[in-house]
Amino acid sequence: MGSIYLIRHGQASFGADDYDVLSPIGIRQAEVLGAHLAQLGTRIDRSVSGDLRRQQHTANSALQQLHDAGIAIPPLDIDSAFNEFDADAVIRSLLPGMLGEEPEALHILRNGAQNRAEFQRLFAKLVDRWISGEHDTPDLQSWQGFVEQVQGGLSRILEQANSKQNIAVFTSGGTITALLHLITSIAPAQAFELNWQIVNTSLSCLKFRGSQVSLASFNSHVHLQLLKAPELITYR
Missing domain, CATH: 3.40.50.1240 (Phosphoglycerate mutase-like)
Incomplete structure (x- = not known):
């Protein structure tokens, strides 16, 4: 083999x-x-x-x-x-739909190096949205x-x-x-x-x-x- x-x-x-x-x-x-x-x-x-x-x-x-x-x-x-995969594109496309439940998400993601644990938690949530296929948009793979x-x-x-x-x-x-x-x-x-x-x-x-x-x-x-x-x- x-x-x-x-x-x-x-x-x-x-x-x-x-x-x-x-x-x-x-x-x-x-x-x-x-x-x-x-x-x-x-x-x-x-x-x-x-x-x-x-x-x-x-x-x-x-x-x-x-x-x-x-x-x-x-x-x-x-x-x-x-x-x-284009992680930045996933964040840009799917973050607006998550801000209602995560109002601090934009600040945390912009300052990920200073908020590593919170960055990972939010990024994982965005990835979950992405892989679900329920939030697909024409401009995002x-x-x-x-x-x-x-x-x-x-x-x-x-x-x-x-x-x-x-x-x-x-x-x-x-x-x-x-x-x-x-x-x-x-x-x-x-x-x-x-x-x-x-x-x-x-x-x-x-x-x-x-x-x-x-x-x-x-x-x-x-x-x-x-x-x-x-x-x-x-x-x-």
């Missing part, structure tokens, strides 16, 4: 003007991941990333560690199907549309793969969540409960034979745990 390693990007710049940039911790997480894979002698036959900078930077930083250890690495292919986007990316990988390959996909938490939903048939709401636990640079492993895919492991971050540095275990 072949393996697809779903790798969440390193910590991004939450609360900064541009979220789509790895923080210093995010860069370190990616380097630790690559060094761990090199130590294990992991062979990567193909690597794929979404086109977001945080995803590509994670991929390049991790793969460089393999290269430095003398392990051959493939070129990084870009497929925007593995991009994260629906949950179903996002799932179809991700499914297309997975299908392209499987069409081009052989059953012996190890394929690394550098992506984001929402994309991994959509894949969990597709592969295990877990309900979207339950899948997002798992989403909130996905650690930056964690690995989830899919096994495949032909078009048949199964989940082998989820959210492994032993490469970070072994360092006994709690600051490297982050979720956003």
Whole structure:
């Protein structure tokens, strides 16, 4: 069987003007991941990333560690199907309908770095609205549309793969969540409960034979745990 390693990007710049940039911790997480894979002698036959900078930077930083250890690495292919869903668009489109019950929501979401717990609570409520399909608008990609986007990316990988390959996909938490939903048939709401636990640079492993895919492991971050540095275990 072949393996697809779903790798969440390193910590991004939450609360900064541009979220789509790895923080210093995010860069370190990616380097630790690559060094761990090199130590294990992991062979990567193909690597794929979404086109977001945080995803590509994670991929390049991790793969460089393999290269430095003398392990051959493939070129990084870009497929925007593995991009994260547009969280800002979800907030912009669905927040107005929630202000009646959450009058402080706009202030909290604008100052998320100073209100992390409340930001997460409100963002989770907005995501629940989004995945329900009951609040779809023409200017917002629906949950179903996002799932179809991700499914297309997975299908392209499987069409081009052989059953012996190890394929690394550098992506984001929402994309991994959509894949969990597709592969295990877990309900979207339950899948997002798992989403909130996905650690930056964690690995989830899919096994495949032909078009048949199964989940082998989820959210492994032993490469970070072994360092006994709690600051490297982050979720956003």
